[in-house]
Amino acid sequence: MVEGPYIAEAAALIGDPARANMLSALMDGRALTATELAHVAGVTPQTASGHLAKLKEANMLAVERQGRHRYFRLAGPEIAEAIEAISVVAQQGAPRHRPTGPRDEAMRFARTCYDHLAGQVAVAVVERFVELGYLTEGGTDFEVSDRGIAALKSFGVEVESLRGKRRAFARRCLDWSERRAHIGGALGAAFLARCETKGWLKTRVGSRSVVITDAGRKGLSKSFGVVLPA
Amino acid sequence: MVEGPYIAEAAALIGDPARANMLSALMDGRALTATELAHVAGVTPQTASGHLAKLKEANMLAVERQGRHRYFRLAGPEIAEAIEAISVVAQQGAPRHRPTGPRDEAMRFARTCYDHLAGQVAVAVVERFVELGYLTEGGTDFEVSDRGIAALKSFGVEVESLRGKRRAFARRCLDWSERRAHIGGALGAAFLARCETKGWLKTRVGSRSVVITDAGRKGLSKSFGVVLPA
DNA sequence: ACCATACTACGATGTTAACCGAAGCGTTGT
DNA sequence: ACAACGCTTCGGTTAACATCGTAGTATGGT
Incomplete structure (x- = not known):
């Protein structure tokens, strides 16, 4: 050893x-x-x-x-993944004074992870995409189907232009709070960026938590049928 | 923060x-x-x-x-996952004197990860299982198809009896050396155990590396069509 | 040219904690 | 009963390192 x-x-x-x-x-x-x-x-x-x-x-x-x-x-x-993994053991490690404040609530709901979306919202999106047949989960990455490519294109993300890059295309990233995978990699980053420019999500400076706008809720529901918890 | x-x-x-x-x-x-x-x-x-x-x-x-x-x-x-994640950054972190000795070779080829199999062999098995339609990768876990259940049963692993347990059924576990997922959880543990009792694999005390016997090579090839590197 | 800002290098200080020796407690075996 | 073994607690020593003050270099603005 x-x-x-x-x-x-x-x-x-x-x-x-x-x-x-x-x-x-x-x-x-x-x-x-x-x-x-x-x-x-x-x-x-x-x-x-x-x-x-x-x-x-x-x-x-x-x-x-x-x-x-x-x-x-x-x-x-x-690096981000390693830190997330440590967060998990740190979380369950010490059941002492750990006030689950409003910030933690917000973090659980939606936050950024490196440069893509994480939290309940991110997981809900992935699950819905798999349900719709846009994504399948293979190896360490997701695969995007033809239907998925079309849907993302009309949403404003050009999948094909993301493939050539050195960076992983659509990495599976384990969610710290949900313990389910969400989309990382170039596609995850592009999706988050697009949501921001559409005004669906707002990132706050100095914080990882992300705010979903009303337009975002409606858009996610209308475009993809994503159901978010209240 | x-x-x-x-x-x-x-x-x-x-x-x-x-x-x-x-x-x-x-x-x-x-x-x-x-x-x-x-x-x-x-x-x-x-x-x-x-x-x-x-x-x-x-x-x-x-x-x-x-x-x-x-x-x-x-x-x-x-805990094991966190340590694996740290291994990854430690690996690429320091490109200094890191003699890739024979032990490292053996570790890369086949080793135990917590209580299941990891390394090239484990990844090869998973890929083949997916190819055969035995497994599909969903969320943080694998799903086993009916065909997979039948195949595993004839191999000697009762899938259904593993489900009820508190422990995760067939967790996706990211491989430190291969950077691809292999099977963890109760199913991963049962598979490793069955391979050992069949004499396909031998674990060495005081080491994580696992030896594939000739019977193991033949068995994996014959039963599942798994192709291992020489 | 002058100053402010952003960052880095060096030296001194203080705290933390890993480590072992010695000694104690509980269990097993004869 | 006694000895051997596995493990833990306590106290003191030592080494590592985070921290900051002082001083230095480079860049940008006036």
Whole structure:
């Protein structure tokens, strides 16, 4: 079992409160500056700089410089998945003071996961799409049927143009709260983006939770027959 | 983002080399005694005792006492999944001295994951089963068709008797090395157990890697048409 | 040219926790 | 009853590391 130490190294990196806060803040897939991350972590910029260097060294973060800013984002979906998996054990791990506040409620209902939609809404959409025969679940990814391609096209997402990219096309992403799969990858990102431009969903800055507008509820119901809980 | 600290707590627990070694050793789902775990971790029994207490406190491990021994095992499949997910980022994280020894080769080919089969062999079996229409992939679990139930019955696994249990029936479990799903849950465990009693597979003590016997190669090919790499 | 901003490098400090030795408790075997 | 074994608790030592203050470099704005 030579892998133990390597696992420990990676886990220890996530295991610091400041770094965990930074990673959590990046879970929506956006890129944040070093100072912003210092703020969410509750440490000074100097300290944050050190943490970010370590996370970058371990290839957990990717960095992009823009003028005098340095934007950090998660290096890939695998990082997000690992953090979600840890969330699951952290959740059931400690049955102590864990006030399920309104924010948690909102998070459960709809949130971003890296750059795609997650939560009850995301799962409801996937289930409906499978029901309609738009999607089938194969391997680690979803397959989109011809009917699905047509439906998504009329919705405003060009499936074919997403395929060529290096990025996974329609990855299955396990939902932290629902424990069911939702759509990640390029298709998941495109779907979320399209919902936003249509005004169906609104993302709030500084939070992963997503608000469904009235138009969104009606649209999801009318276009796809998706039934959302009240 | 109130969840950061909780994630950090869980990750830090996994982030200690001694504890990571213990958890790795338990990844095959067996239960080990405290002293055995002390040995694999490379620490004294006193130190191990402290670590085990913490892991138990966090509900990552379950304990069972038997005489003067205390047997520890992973508290559930979620723990195993989290560790696998961390393995993925640890893998791609550090491209330094990582000698892919023969043990790693063997692990990639066939190993146990908690209590079911993983690696190239496991993935090959799943793909073939899907191809034959025995399985379909739905949500977080697989569905077994009538044809699949019949085939498994003649193989020696009673699918129906597995359903009632509290445990997930046929969970999709993402493969660390292959990055494709294989069968976990009660069905995965039953399949592995049946392969062992038939003499198709041999598990080695103290290692997660699994050996395929000649009978196993022939049997998998003959019964299911599974093609294994040389 | 000047200053403000964003970030990084270095050094000092303080806290945390892993570790082991010694000793204690409970169980098993003779 | 006694010894052996498995495991846990306690105390003290040591090493690692997160943190911040000071100081430095680079970029952007005026």
